[in-house]
Amino acid sequence: MSQGIHKAHPRRRSGIRSLLAVIVAIALVGVASPAFAHDELVGAAPATGAQVDALPPEIVLTFSGVLLDEPAATEVVVTDAGGASLTGGDPVLDGTKLTQPLTGTASGVVSVIWRVVSSDGHPVSGEYSFTVGDPAVAPLGTETPLPGPPMSDTGMGAVWIVLLVAAVALGGALVAVLIARARGRREG
Ligand SMILES: [Cu+2]
Structure with missing residues (x-):
């Protein structure tokens, strides 16, 4: 097959073609890099493990990327120490910020479980907690990154790695x- 191409095209055109292949490979690397990381929670108010005097009227979560507005897939569950819901309506998404209105009062550990759609289209979830009132109640604040399923980084990464290897191999060949x-x- 390469023999055919060799005969059909002069060398200069083949040179341009291989240059294009290298450019495509470089472009793929550039596109692939951000796809390796899902958007993650970079800030919360009240913050993880925070101690507040009273339940705030809302919780604001800030993410590392602009989330996709998928109302059915975007969810924030806020519960008091007894498991009673403290949410007062649907979460409101604005770019990288997700605001969850709260209602009622609470004392003790308040748990926040969030689930959003990352800018690459994948669901991302996590949880944290803060404490209302009594300083004697220790906050259980640990920020869990992303529980494996339903979509893990590994699947996404593997696809890109295969594409990258293929592109680089093609350019190299x-x-x-x-x-x-x-x-x-030269020799002939
Ligand atoms: Cu992803």
Whole structure:
């Protein structure tokens, strides 16, 4: 097959083609990099493990990327120490910020479980807690990153790695063919 291409096109055109292949490979690397990381929770108010005097009227979660507005897939569950819900309506998404209105009062550990759609289309979830009132109640604040399923980074990463390897291999092969060809011409 490469013989056919060799005969059909002069060397200069093949050179341009391999240059294009290398550019495509570089472009793929650039596109792939951000896809390796899902958007993550970078801030919360009240913050993880915070101690507040009273239940605030809302919780604001800030993420590392602009979330996709998928009302059915965006959810914030806020419960008091007894498991009673403290949410007062649907969460409101604004770019990287997700605001969850609260209602009622609470004392003790308040748990926040969030689930959003990352800018790459994948669901991301996590949880944290803060404490209302009594300083004697120790907050259980631990920020869990992303529980494996339903979509893990591994699946996404593997696809990109395969694409990258293929692109780089293709570019490398073209360059190798060109060099071999140029050498052959010089010697012949
Ligand atoms: Cu993803």
